Amino acid sequence: MQLRPIDLAREHGLSTQAVRNYEEAGFLPPARRSPHGYRVYAPRHAAALRTFLALVPAHGHATAGAIMRAVNDDAVDEALRLVDGSHAQLAADRSTLEAVERAFRDLVPPRERESGATLIGPLAHRLGVRPATLRKWERAGLIAPRRDPRTGYRIYTSDDVRDALLAHQLRRGGHGLEQIAQVLEQVRASGGPEPLRAALREWRHRLTTRGLAMLAGASALDTYVSGHGT
Structure with a gap:
């Protein structure tokens, strides 16, 4: 059975140029050429395209393409x-x-956090860490206490305390300072923990969707390797 680029393109709402690009990138096996130089595809090319498109939601475009090239x-x-x-x-x-x-x-x-500010000593005691640890977190961008203009002491607001508590929990979970800094930046950008909870729910939804896409992609890849591979 012979297929034209337009036949593969129409099945997935793609342009014929996209199909040609995928072939040139190695996502599809090389097509044979007609006596007039036109590409002639076969069912295995259609299967390869379906497999690549099934892999993209699970692995991303680049990795899906690399998987297909390898196969x-x-x-x-x-x-x-x-x-x-x-x-x-x-x-x-x-x-x-x-x-x-x-x-x-x-x-x-x-609502249960104290509204007042605190100093480095009491905060370190509350967390069970040394003041030097809080200074290290500050240098890493995890917390950003202001300085008292008269004494030069670090002043930790309730938001700073929140960030320090969150950093402490993540450190106990084995996460690096750079990774924690990114999480805390999300907290600040969201306006605090409560708005971020919605973001976390969305994050979990994306991970679940990706996990299910991996199952679908694995099934498509197994079918392609078993029946239409090389």
């Missing part, structure tokens, strides 16, 4: 290594999300 080059082990990498990244992302969720649960609810 089309008979390098199935390399394709599986790339799949494993995506699964490992998803597991790491899920761990980070769960650590952040645990940290939020352990935070004192905003």
Whole structure:
């Protein structure tokens, strides 16, 4: 059965140029040419395109393309290594999300936090860390206390205390300072923990969607490798 680029394109709402681009990138096996130089595709090309498009939501465009290139080059082990990498990244992302969720649960609810400011000594005592640790977190951008203009002492507001508590919980979960700084930036950009809770729910939804897409992509890849591969 012979297929034209337009036949593959129409099935997925793509342009014929996109199909040609995917072939040139190695996402599809090389097409044979007609005596007049036109591309002639077969059912395995259609299967390759379906597989690539199924892999994209799970692995992203670049990794999905690399997986298809590996399969089309008979390098199935390399394709599986790339799949494993995506699964490992998803597991790491899920761990980070769960650590952040645990940290939020352990935070004192905003209405119960003291409204006054505190100094480095009392805050360090509350967290069970040394003042030097809080200064290190400050240098890393995790917390940003203001300075008393008269004494030069660090003054930690309730928001600073919140950030320090969250940083402390994430550090206990084994997360690095750079990663924690990114989470705290999200907290500040969201206006505090409460708006971020919605973002965390959306984050979990995205991870679940990606996990399900990996299942669909794995099924499509298995079918392609078994029946339409090289």
